[in-house]
Amino acid sequence: MIEAETIEGTLVLTINSSALDAANAVSVKKAMQEAIEAPGGAVVVDLKQVALIDSTGVGLLLGISKYNEAKIGLRNVRPEVMGVLTLLRLQKVFEIEGG
Numbered sequence: 001m002i003e004a005e006t007i008e009g010t011l012v013l014t015i016n017s018s019a020l021d022a023a024n025a026v027s028v029k030k031a032m033q034e035a036i037e038a039p040g041g042a043v044v045v046d047l048k049q050v051a052l053i054d055s056t057g058v059g060l061l062l063g064i065s066k067y068n069e070a071k072i073g074l075r076n077v078r079p080e081v082m083g084v085l086t087l088l089r090l091q092k093v094f095e096i097e098g099g
Contacts, residue, residue: 001024002028010041012046015046019050020053020061020081032064041068041070043064043070045061045073045074045075047078048075058084058088065093074095075096
């Protein structure tokens with residue numbers, strides 16, 4: 001469900017699911033927390049496969065940012081997901097790169 005790799009000192013977590021919602025949030029959150037060995041480091045979540053995000057998915061991303069004790073980045077955000085993030089004004093909370 002989660003693929004983790006370190007690229008130039010940044011932990012990149014790729015979500016391998018078309019949805020980030022109540023159905024998979026618990027398992028995704030656990031996998032992400034396990035991948036973050038030392039909170040406070042640079043973390044980017046790759047959302048290239050995520051086409052749907054609900055309030056639980058948004059809460060998961062906010063929770064991971066808090067768990068990491070630092071702002072996380074989001075990359076490859078699809079328009080459907082970006083619409084939700086923009087509506088909630090979360091582009092100020094996350095560093096969003098690419099679409």
